[in-house]
Amino acid sequence: MYTVGWISLNFLTGTYTSLYQKSRVTEFFRTFIISVIGCLFLLFFFILKNPQNNNQNYYLEFYSLLFPVFIVTVIVRMIFLTIAKNQLAGKRVFFNALLLGSGKKASQFYEAFTKSKEQSGYRITGFFNTNGNTDFKVPSTMKQFSDFNDLAAIIESENIEEVIIAVEKNERDLLTTILQKLSDKEVNIKITPDTVDIISGALQTNNVMGVPLIDIHSGLLPSWQQNIKRVFDITVSVIAFILLMPLFLYTAILLKLSSKGPLFYSQERIGYKGRPFIMYKFRSMIVNAETNGPLLSSDNDERITKWGKVMRKWRLDELPQLWNIIKGEMSLVGPRPERKYYIDQIVAIHPEFKYLYKVKPGLTSWGMVKFGYASTIDEMIQRMPYDLLYVENVSLPLDFTIMFYTIKIILSGKGK
Numbered sequence: 001m002y003t004v005g006w007i008s009l010n011f012l013t014g015t016y017t018s019l020y021q022k023s024r025v026t027e028f029f030r031t032f033i034i035s036v037i038g039c040l041f042l043l044f045f046f047i048l049k050n051p052q053n054n055n056q057n058y059y060l061e062f063y064s065l066l067f068p069v070f071i072v073t074v075i076v077r078m079i080f081l082t083i084a085k086n087q088l089a090g091k092r093v094f095f096n097a098l099l100l101g102s103g104k105k106a107s108q109f110y111e112a113f114t115k116s117k118e119q120s121g122y123r124i125t126g127f128f129n130t131n132g133n134t135d136f137k138v139p140s141t142m143k144q145f146s147d148f149n150d151l152a153a154i155i156e157s158e159n160i161e162e163v164i165i166a167v168e169k170n171e172r173d174l175l176t177t178i179l180q181k182l183s184d185k186e187v188n189i190k191i192t193p194d195t196v197d198i199i200s201g202a203l204q205t206n207n208v209m210g211v212p213l214i215d216i217h218s219g220l221l222p223s224w225q226q227n228i229k230r231v232f233d234i235t236v237s238v239i240a241f242i243l244l245m246p247l248f249l250y251t252a253i254l255l256k257l258s259s260k261g262p263l264f265y266s267q268e269r270i271g272y273k274g275r276p277f278i279m280y281k282f283r284s285m286i287v288n289a290e291t292n293g294p295l296l297s298s299d300n301d302e303r304i305t306k307w308g309k310v311m312r313k314w315r316l317d318e319l320p321q322l323w324n325i326i327k328g329e330m331s332l333v334g335p336r337p338e339r340k341y342y343i344d345q346i347v348a349i350h351p352e353f354k355y356l357y358k359v360k361p362g363l364t365s366w367g368m369v370k371f372g373y374a375s376t377i378d379e380m381i382q383r384m385p386y387d388l389l390y391v392e393n394v395s396l397p398l399d400f401t402i403m404f405y406t407i408k409i410i411l412s413g414k415g416k
Contacts, residue, residue, distance in 0.1 A: 010037050012231065014223030018123050020088060020095075026079045028074055035070040052069040088121040096159050097122040100178060101166030101192075102133040102177035107165040109192050122162050126154065130167055130174055151181045164213065166192040176352075179216070183354040205297070220358070224395055233332050237322040244319065251282055251316050258307035261287040264320055269337035272360045277329040279337060280320035284308030292342045298375040312373070315410050321363050333399040334362025335387035338380065345377055346384070353384055356389055364406040366390040366398075 010016065013034055043062045048050040099106060106127070107380065108348055126143040127136070128151065138144055145154055165181060166172055175191070182189060184322065190213035219302075221229060241248075251265050265283040268276050289295075289303040297304060306311070311317040324330040330337070335356040346353045367383040367390075374380040390398065 097162040337361035
């Protein structure tokens with residue numbers, strides 16, 4: 001338990017991710033804080049478990065454990081991080097980067113990048129010319145691209161892991177197009193700042209030796225929050241499965257007695273990074289409800305069974321999605337996943353819908369709390385701004401707030 005406890009604490013705080021992007025100085029202080037937290041937990045555990053009139057020995061043991069744990073751990077980590085930094089410096093490990101831009105801005109960035117002493121490990125292997133300007137003389141070793149329709153394919157074929165956007169001030173409207181193209185890609189996106197960005201505080205960096213860049217973090221939690229969110233998803237889902245088993249059985253029995261057909265209904269939905277997955281629900285409609293093609297449900301939909309209407313009102317039909325959460329395809333909170341058939345229609349009108357791919361879909365969402373189920377494409381579009389707000393402001397406190405209001409809506413029987 002002691003070993004599992006330390007490993008779990010380090011996992012939750014993001015120790016075991018992104019080794020090549022870690023700073024030795026930051027990791028030094030992170031290790032110290034983790035060591036203090038872990039030792040404090042053990043101190044209070046033993047004091048509460050076996051209180052004494054004089055806890056002096058416990059305090060002595062606290063420091064006797066803290067310093068060896070911190071010193072040994074930090075030495076080992078510094079060894080690993082030094083090896084990693086040497087691999088980056090020797091170019092034995094590197095990450096392909098694509099530079100997007102044109103003219104003076106791209107040229108200035110590339111010159112600063114090549115002169116930088118920071119061993120980031122990124123190697124610019126391609127240049128995407130955004131407007132055909134030839135002021136930037138591309139090195140012979142760097143591939144050139146210019147067709148926006150090929151941008152997504154370039155990311156895949158060139159194994160790009162970092163996209164650096166260096167556009168002129170009058171081209172800033174291109175950012176929206178570029179971000180839409182890359183919304184479902186596994187790449188880090190950075191933008192070269194201008195004076196306004198620096199003054200307004202948009203640029204926040206502690207990278208002293210490297211080239212200053214703005215990280216596009218929309219929809220991304222810090223690694224420690226991502227880990228906590230995942231652990232919370234699994235824990236709540238497993239506990240809910242166990243505690244709600246009588247409700248599962250009750251729902252299944254009434255469903256079987258009320259209409260003919262299977263208990264569960266499975267359907268392909270589009271999830272994180274645009275990946276399809278199979279979502280599960282208790283069947284609330286008659287069998288073969290979509291023989292004539294995809295069709296959204298409405299309040300007075302004759303395809304919905306009598307018991308199905310009750311399930312939808314109390315959101316009972318969504319309970320099997322706890323299995324999707326345990327599998328890692330969904331989260332407790334996130335934009336509701338839709339079918340590709342409807343997504344294609346929405347994206348044709350509102351390309352920004354693809355921003356929702358930046359996070360895992362959820363059992364509930366900001367849009368579901370504010371709007372509820374959508375019965376038309378127009379209602380999906382009306383619900384979309386709330387889910388986009390979630391992606392732009394994602395955090396653990398926001399998740400807890402949305403779950404609170406979801407439970408409130410369910411208990412009041414006002415589910416739409």
